[in-house]
Amino acid sequence: MLETSSTGATAAQGEMTHSLKSGTGRGFDRRARLRWANKTFKMFCIACAVFVCLVLFLILFFMFRTGVLTFLDVSPLEFFFSADWTPEEDRFGALVFIFGTFALTALTLLIAVPVSIFIAIFLAELTPKWLKNMLRPVIDLLVGIPSVVYGYLGFTLLIPAIRSVTGTSMGDGLLAAALVLAIMVLPTISRLSDDAITAVPHKYIQASYALGATRFQTIFKVTLPAARSGIMYAVILGMARAIGETMAVVMVIGNTPQLASSLLTPTSVLTSNIVMQIPNVEFDSTWNNALYLMGFILLLISLLMIVAIRFLERKGARGA
Amino acid sequence: MKWFKGAALATMALTLVFGSFSASNTAEAASKKLSGKIVINGSSALLPLTLQAANEFKKLNPKVKISASAAGSITGPQSVRKGIADIGAVDWDATQDVPGFKKFDGQVAHKVAVTPFAAIVNKNVKVDDLTTKQLQDIFSGKVTNWKDVGGDNADIVVVNRAFGSGTRVNFQMKALMGTDFMTKGNNYKEVKSSGDMKTAVETTPNAIGYIDLPYVTSKMTALKINGIAATTENVVNGKYKVWGYGYYMTKGPATGAVKAFIEYVQSKEFQNGSLKKLKFIPLSAMK
Numbered sequence: 001m002l003e004t005s006s007t008g009a010t011a012a013q014g015e016m017t018h019s020l021k022s023g024t025g026r027g028f029d030r031r032a033r034l035r036w037a038n039k040t041f042k043m044f045c046i047a048c049a050v051f052v053c054l055v056l057f058l059i060l061f062f063m064f065r066t067g068v069l070t071f072l073d074v075s076p077l078e079f080f081f082s083a084d085w086t087p088e089e090d091r092f093g094a095l096v097f098i099f100g101t102f103a104l105t106a107l108t109l110l111i112a113v114p115v116s117i118f119i120a121i122f123l124a125e126l127t128p129k130w131l132k133n134m135l136r137p138v139i140d141l142l143v144g145i146p147s148v149v150y151g152y153l154g155f156t157l158l159i160p161a162i163r164s165v166t167g168t169s170m171g172d173g174l175l176a177a178a179l180v181l182a183i184m185v186l187p188t189i190s191r192l193s194d195d196a197i198t199a200v201p202h203k204y205i206q207a208s209y210a211l212g213a214t215r216f217q218t219i220f221k222v223t224l225p226a227a228r229s230g231i232m233y234a235v236i237l238g239m240a241r242a243i244g245e246t247m248a249v250v251m252v253i254g255n256t257p258q259l260a261s262s263l264l265t266p267t268s269v270l271t272s273n274i275v276m277q278i279p280n281v282e283f284d285s286t287w288n289n290a291l292y293l294m295g296f297i298l299l300l301i302s303l304l305m306i307v308a309i310r311f312l313e314r315k316g317a318r319g320a
Numbered sequence: 321m322k323w324f325k326g327a328a329l330a331t332m333a334l335t336l337v338f339g340s341f342s343a344s345n346t347a348e349a350a351s352k353k354l355s356g357k358i359v360i361n362g363s364s365a366l367l368p369l370t371l372q373a374a375n376e377f378k379k380l381n382p383k384v385k386i387s388a389s390a391a392g393s394i395t396g397p398q399s400v401r402k403g404i405a406d407i408g409a410v411d412w413d414a415t416q417d418v419p420g421f422k423k424f425d426g427q428v429a430h431k432v433a434v435t436p437f438a439a440i441v442n443k444n445v446k447v448d449d450l451t452t453k454q455l456q457d458i459f460s461g462k463v464t465n466w467k468d469v470g471g472d473n474a475d476i477v478v479v480n481r482a483f484g485s486g487t488r489v490n491f492q493m494k495a496l497m498g499t500d501f502m503t504k505g506n507n508y509k510e511v512k513s514s515g516d517m518k519t520a521v522e523t524t525p526n527a528i529g530y531i532d533l534p535y536v537t538s539k540m541t542a543l544k545i546n547g548i549a550a551t552t553e554n555v556v557n558g559k560y561k562v563w564g565y566g567y568y569m570t571k572g573p574a575t576g577a578v579k580a581f582i583e584y585v586q587s588k589e590f591q592n593g594s595l596k597k598l599k600f601i602p603l604s605a606m607k
Contacts, residue, residue: 086503088420088483156523169475169526172509250512255482258504266509276512279392280484282421283402 060299067293073286079293085257087277087287094294096257100174100269101243101298103260104253107178108242112185113235119186120193120231121219136194142187151248154180159252168264172254175263180248185238192237196230197223233312240305244298246271270298355383356577362396362409363486365514365532366566369433370409372594373585380584384577393486397424397569406578408569411435411486415569418489419498429567430574432585434601436533436563437491438542438550444525447471449544455495458528461502466526477507479520479529487514490564491530495545534599556605566600 070079074092082093119139123132154176163171200223208218224231254266255276268276274291281288360370367390374386396408401424408414409432414424439455441447447470450458457463458476467473480501481488492498502508511517514535521529522539533550536542542550545562554560574582584590591602 155519160523163525169477169507170509170524251516254509255512256504256508256510265506276482276510277484280394280482282394283398 060296063292063296063299066289067296068289070286070289070293074290079290083259085273087281087290090286092286092290094270094290094297096259097268097270097273097294098297099259100253100267101271101301104174104177104181104249104269105239105242107174107263108181108185109235109239111178112182112189112238112242115182116186116189116234116238117193117224117231119190120197121224123190123194124197125215125219125223136191139187139191142183143191147184147245147248148251150180150184151251154248154252162264166264170254170266171264172252172266173262173264174253174260174267176252177249177269178263180252181242181245184245184248185242188241189234189238192234193227193231196227196234199230200226229312229315233309236305236309236312240302240309243301243305244271246275250275270294274298354381354577354580357385358387358407358578358581359399359405360386360388360407360409360568361399361405362390362407362569363393363411363566364390365393365411365435365486366390366409366433368598369566369585369595369600372598373581373590376590376594377581377584381577381580384581386581392484393489394421394484397427400424400427400569400571403571406570407582410567410569411564412489412493413565413567419492420483420489424569427569427571428573429569430582430586431565431603432568432582433566433591433595434555434563434603434606435490435566436550436552436555436560436601437487437495437530438533438536438562439491439495439528439530439545440521440536440540440542441529442521442523442525442527443539443541445471445528445541447543448541449547451546452495452497455545456497456499459496459501460499461505461508464505464507474526475507477509477524477527478502478505479517479524479527480508480510481517481530482510482512486564487530487532491562494562494564495530552599552601555601563601565603 070092073090079092079094080098081095082091083095084091084093085096123135127135158179159171159176162176163169204222204226205218208222213221249269250272253268253272255268255272256266257268257273258265260267274294277287278291281291360374367388370388374388378384378386390409393410393412396405396410397414398408399405400408412418413429414421415427415429417423439450445466447466450469454463454469458469459478459480461478463469464476465473466476492501509520511520514531517529517531518535518537518540521527522537533542533552544550545560548554548559550560550562555563568582568585570578586603588604591604595602
């Protein structure tokens with residue numbers, strides 16, 4: 001990335017000197033002025049970049065600093081391995097929420113990934129061009145719908161539906177949340193996988209057909225393996241979105257601090273618990289610190305995802 | 321030109337960020353006679369009232385600036401203690417201990433309104449009258465089937481507000497006489513706001529919950545408690561006990577513009593006019 005931008009810069013400089021040579025006698029003035037403008041612009045860009053990095057690190061630092069105070073009153077063992085979250089009585093076991101977050105994300109991906117990949121294969125390989133040009137923008141539009149809309153539809157349409165299908169009296173829980181999230185991450189995963197599949201070099205597919213493979217064999221034995229790192233990238237991006245989603249989840253998960261014994265038990269995840277409780281918690285209390293620590297854990301998880309994406313990107317670039 | 325646009329945008333963003341910082345800093349600046357700045361934070365239930373009062377007050381005293389926001393009852397007295405806000409709106413008397421929250425020392429509570437609360441059930445529930453004991457049993461999880469309190473054979477779905485909600489504190493103190501809520505169970509869930517409570521009870525069969533009386537709609541049933549209907553008349557004549565005062569908390573006695581504003585909210589003109597229109601009950605109605 002750095003390399004491309006620096007070559008771009010040298011090209012621009014070359015152009016500049018060239019124009020200076022062909023310019024009139026006042027070239028020196030102009031050069032000084034240009035250099036000044038370039039320098040200022042460069043400084044400005046650097047300042048912006050530094051500012052953004054600073055903000056990120058300050059957020060991390062602040063979340064960590066506040067969160068870590070929890071351990072003054074609660075042992076890490078209790079925080080991470082106890083499922084008893086009764087903050088009114090000073091019992092802070094966050095296992096319920098950590099488990100819930102991972103369970104919800106896993107369930108979401110279980111629903112969303114196969115469907116997304118089939119959509120991607122359909123878009124990239126099986127559709128005539130005119131339909132492709134129509135479907136892609138439609139799927140892109142799904143990304144733009146605010147999550148609160150998904151949550152509200154889940155709350156008012158999906159949950160009554162689950163109730164009538166399963167015969168339970170509530171319907172809130174991991175299943176409802178995972179369905180809502182799956183629809184939310186579907187466009188992200190399917191469009192990025194679509195791009196990855198489209199980017200598979202045509203010669204591989206031609207070679208596969210030349211060897212007498214059917215279309216089905218070609219797609220599953222050649223195209224998908226070749227697009228694997230791109231699809232993984234899409235899945236991780238979708239996962240990052242699912243883990244951090246709050247608004248939609250809080251409306252359908254039930255917000256009860258108990259381990260989910262079934263898909264239909266009301267439960268709670270990191271994001272939903274933070275948003276439910278943070279407005280009503282006293283500043284500087286252990287409870288407040290515990291919520292910050294949960295936020296920090298969530299940040300760490302997303303950062304790890306981003307590192308994973310970078311890693312895959314590099315691997316993918318080397319492979320190609 | 322492009323970088324100039326970028327620079328202008330960045331400057332604007334910076335001004336916004338730092339502008340909001342300085343706004344919270346000036347909050348503490350003492351206000352002189354009917355000019356100055358009043359910052360109000362706290363209960364979302366009282367926010368409509370506060371906003372209406374602020375609008376009217378600003379018309380009478382153009383030099384006073386009022387900004388009001390709401391993040392939940394407990395943030396009211398907390399913001400006052402931290403010096404972020406001049407007035408903390410709260411649904412209970414924060415100078416006293418209430419279940420779950422300690423009292424705030426050094427603050428003064430000013431009564432500004434009366435809010436009734438109602439226990440509500442979904443339209444499909446046949447029960448329309450519960451005793452205090454039955455309510456306690458349902459919300460603590462001892463009774464889990466409607467047939468045990470005279471309804472159909474169906475599981476009771478309990479919808480609760482999250483800990484720290486002013487409505488929850490009032491309902492717990494006045495309707496449940498202080499007994500604890502259950503905190504988990506297969507048919508138990510918590511919601512974030514009065515609006516969510518309304519939708520949850522409206523759409524979930526066999527659900528029970530509770531809400532401010534102004535929020536009660538025709539799509540739900542407001543329960544009688546011990547045979548007495550939840551109406552403003554019954555609150556005023558003293559029969560219906562599940563109601564609470566809304567309070568404005570200040571650090572020490574109110575002074576200057578803050579005092580004038582609180583007095584305006586408590587004035588007969590506002591209490592019998594706009595406050596009544598917003599479906600709160602005037603303080604003077606209570607004896």
